[in-house]
Amino acid sequence: MTSQTPLRPGLIKRMLPRSLLGRSLLIILLPLVLLQAVALQIFYGSHLDVVSRRLAAAVAGEIATTVDLMRRQPWSADRGWILQGALDRYEIAMRFDPGATLAVRTRKDIIGPMDDDLGMALSDKLHLPFAMDWKADTHSVLLQIQLPDGVLIADVPRKRLYTGMIYLFVVWLAGTALVFFGIAALFMRNQVRAIRRLAQAAEAFGMGRDHGPIKPEGASEVRQAATAFNRMQERIRRFLAQRTEMLAGVSHDLRTPLTRLRLALAMLPYVSQGAEMRGEVAEMTADVEEMERMIGGYLAFARCEGAEQAQPVNLVAVLEDVAAGARRSGAAVVLETPEELTLPLRADAVRRAITNLVDNARRHARHVALAVTQLPGRSVQVTVDDDGPGIPPDRLESVFRPFESDAAGGTGLGLTIARDIVRAHGGDIVLEDSPLGGLRARIRLPV
Ligand SMILES: Nc1ncnc2c1ncn2[C@@H]1O[C@H](COP(=O)(O)OP(=O)(O)OP(=O)(O)O)[C@@H](O)[C@H]1O
Ligand SMILES: [Mg+2]
Structure with a gap:
């Protein structure tokens, strides 16, 4: 049994683009590129292959004819005439090196089947040892053929062996893909922009903006x-x-x-x-x-x-306000804030919410600590701590209900109102144990 690596669906998901724009482009482009690649392969495989083989056969035939003539005419004067004829009629420059042996090694492996096709056609028609170098020159192929009395050296122009079609098709494939990508991106961007705007509006509305x-x-x-x-x-x-x-x-x-x-x-x-x-x-x-x-x-x-409409407000100033008010009525309030923290808020409402929390703390404790911090991500946190008796865990949620009050002179609306205000801003309040020993009210507000 072979052990198979399980295909992790998470991996594919992570590799796919996340945005709608990216995904729709992928949906449009992937089939397009695949289609082109298949078309190219079919065309190339069936058509260019045949063309390349026929061209190679023609060139090999001409060289074989020249070689045959050379072998029949040992006189160098005649040979000069033969080689001149090959240049004139076949556009193949040749010269003869008397008494030499093959001096180059075959170097090939270029893109496409031309090199193999030529090699095959030559061995088919020549029945003589030969070597070809495809790497020496970009415009021609260097051929050496061993004759009994020397080496025939030929410079075969590449344009006799293939056309630039293959490159043209690769360029065509990449080019059309790019053009389609551009057009699709242009149209999709407008569509996606409308959706994005809708999402932003919904989010802003949820935050009370x-x-x-x-x-x-x-x-x-x-x-x-x-x-x-x-x-x-x-x-x-x-x-x-x-x-x-x-x-x-x-x-x-x-x-x-x-x-x-x-x-x-x-x-x-x-x-x-x-x-x-x-x-x-x-x-x-x-x-x-x-x-x-x-x-x-x-x-x-x-x-x-x-x-009241949400406006950019310095939350620190609001907290300082609340703290000053509480101090005036005799509370010990410690304030810990950055210099400034501006975010869109309905200032009066937020002041009221925090005042309600500070009032509660004052009612149940002697020391109150107010702090605001910027959280990683797009939100800020306000905490109101006190050193009073706190609230037992089973009541931490129920005190938010209206008229839940056990304080003398309390109506039980303070926390209800505070949560209502904060939620209307897209945030929330939770109650928990405070490091000071009493209750901590923690407000999170989106920026
Ligand atoms: N800091 C706190 N420490 C201990 N208990 C608290 C604290 N804050 C609130 N509570 C409890 O939660 C209850 C509800 O508080 P809430 O602010 O909603 O109403 P209230 O303070 O009683 O009345 P109101 O704020 O309307 O004058 C309070 O009655 C009290 O029992
Ligand atoms: Mg209260």
């Missing part, structure tokens, strides 16, 4: 995809706007009756209240205040979601 509808162009399928993308983009945009408007509207409308309620509670005639009643009023007031806080949260969120 809204560049508006894209112009449908290219092949009809690509246009169709672009139109569908535009429609989808529009629908999502409308949906988001609707959601935000509704949230803002409801929050806003609830605010007025709530304020009225709180005022009414405060205005309740104090004297008429018993001690028990007073406790209940205080509880009701606290409830109303919590509702107001929640509504404030919704409104702030809705404002963030609003019309």
